[in-house]
Amino acid sequence: MDVHIDVMTWEHVIVFYWVVKAIIGPLLRLVFRPWAEGTDNVPRDGPAILASNHLSFSDHFFAPLPLPRKVVFLAKSEYFTGRGLKGLVSRAFFRGVGQIPVDRSGGAASERALRTGLRVLAQGHLLGIYPEGTRTPDGRLYRGKTGVARLALEARVPVIPTAMVGTFEFQPPGKIAPRLWVRPGVRFGKPLDFSRYYGLHEDRIVLRAITDEIMYELMKLAGQEYVDEYAQRSKLRRGASRRNTQSGISADAGDAADAGRASADGGPGATASGATTASGRSDAYAGADSDVGADGAGGAGAGNHQGMPEGFDGGRLAAPDTDVARDEGLAR
Numbered sequence: 586m587d588v589h590i591d592v593m594t595w596e597h598v599i600v601f602y603w604v605v606k607a608i609i610g611p612l613l614r615l616v617f618r619p620w621a622e623g624t625d626n627v628p629r630d631g632p633a634i635l636a637s638n639h640l641s642f643s644d645h646f647f648a649p650l651p652l653p654r655k656v657v658f659l660a661k662s663e664y665f666t667g668r669g670l671k672g673l674v675s676r677a678f679f680r681g682v683g684q685i686p687v688d689r690s691g692g693a694a695s696e697r698a699l700r701t702g703l704r705v706l707a708q709g710h711l712l713g714i715y716p717e718g719t720r721t722p723d724g725r726l727y728r729g730k731t732g733v734a735r736l737a738l739e740a741r742v743p744v745i746p747t748a749m750v751g752t753f754e755f756q757p758p759g760k761i762a763p764r765l766w767v768r769p770g771v772r773f774g775k776p777l778d779f780s781r782y783y784g785l786h787e788d789r790i791v792l793r794a795i796t797d798e799i800m801y802e803l804m805k806l807a808g809q810e811y812v813d814e815y816a817q818r819s820k821l822r823r824g825a826s827r828r829n830t831q832s833g834i835s836a837d838a839g840d841a842a843d844a845g846r847a848s849a850d851g852g853p854g855a856t857a858s859g860a861t862t863a864s865g866r867s868d869a870y871a872g873a874d875s876d877v878g879a880d881g882a883g884g885a886g887a888g889n890h891q892g893m894p895e896g897f898d899g900g901r902l903a904a905p906d907t908d909v910a911r912d913e914g915l916a917r
Contacts, residue, residue, distance in 0.1 A: 610650060617755075617763065621651035623773035629654070632706040632742045633776065636733050638726055638803050639715040640753035647769045648713060648747060657705045658713040659685055659698060699735060706740040713747070716799060717816045722823060724753040726800065726809035727816035734795035737779050738786035744799055746774035748806035772806045 613619060627633070635656060637648055649656035685701060705712045714736070716729035737744050748771065755767040777799060785791045804811045812819070 606650075609646070613646060613650060617647075617765070618768050619647050619650060620768060620770040621773070622770070623775075624651050626773045626775050627652055627654070627711070627745055628743075628776070630709070632709050632740060633711055634706070634733065634737055634740075634742055634744045635711055635713040635747045635773075636716050636729075636744050636799050636803070637713060637747035638749055638807050638809065639717050639720045640724065640749050641720065641756040641758075643752050643756045643763065643769060644715075644749045647752060648749060648771055651771065652711075654711055656711045656713045657685060659702060695732070699732060699739075702732075702736050703740055706736070706742055712736070716796060716803075719816050719820070720758065721753065721816055722758065722820050724809070726804050726807065726811050727819065728813055729796040729800040730815070731789070731792040731796045733799060734779075734792040735786050737795065738782055738784075738792075741780070741783055743776035743778055745776055746799060746802040746806055748772040748774065748803055750807055774802050774806050777802065 627635070635648070637644065645658065649658075685705070702712050702714070714733055716733045717727045718730050721727060733744065736742075750770040750772060751767055752769045754764065755769045756763045779795055782788075782791050782795060800811070803809075
């Protein structure tokens with residue numbers, strides 16, 4: 586379902602945003618003792634992009650908390666489409682913390698999300714996005730999608746690397762209750778200026794280079810291990826692996842029963858059956874992991890970025906993106 590947001594909709598939410606922040610902010614500071622570094626790197630006025638890693642659901646609270654300005658985040662539309670009392674509370678909460686719903690189905694929806702972000706920046710506001718496109722499954726930093734680069738070039742605004750620290754341990758995936766002994770924090774890096782690339786917002790190699798530079802700065806700020814793979818793909822592969830493991834356990838139990846019956850009957854076949862099952866599991870796992878990156882096949886890249894460690898996404902720059910809509914994902 587497409588979600589269309591006009592400027593008046595989220596501007597009317599500004600008052601609610603400050604009410605929510607005035608109520609929740611002191612409570613968060615008192616109970617969880619969050620810390621922040623580099624807040625002076627965030628401009629006090631004018632448009633800018635806060636590009637953040639995404640460790641936990643609690644990032645929505647602690648990223649904008651230390652800033653005196655409103656931060657508008659692009660969020661998945663599912664947060665705003667629920668029904669009943671739960672849906673009403675969800676919509677009210679996410680609008681109250683400065684979230685705008687966007688459709689992540691790809692294609693035209695991705696372009697609308699981009700236009701929504703540009704509209705926010707054109708009004709002189711801070712726009713927060715998660716270049717990884719979803720929360721990390723394991724605490725590591727994953728490959729960024731190029732939508733952040735397109736926004737920076739088309740809006741001609743700086744990008745502030747925003748590193749969440751400790752929120753993965755503070756509220757691990759699947760956990761509702763936070764760990765009170767972990768102090769969550771956020772580091773704001775120095776603004777990244779990409780004015781040298783203005784006018785090249787349709788060049789996919791440039792978009793990939795800019796995105797990698799942003800992710801490299803996030804890696805340094807957050808101290809995370811970098812993984813040259815999309816987080817969503819990693820989640821899908823992990824899910825396939827778990828399903829294959831579970832089916833393998835069931836198959837092994839069946840093989841053991843078959844072997845017992847074959848032995849009792851004096852017949853062969855247990856080993857062949859087991860080999861077939863093992864091969865089937867292996868093939869299924871390989872299939873889940875055989876998808877080439879959305880940015881095209883790897884090859885000899887356009888070169889590693891200056892100052893980046895060897896192997897930091899250096900091999901994919903030569904090939905254009907094969908799925909622009911997927912690579913430009915803007916919301917988690």
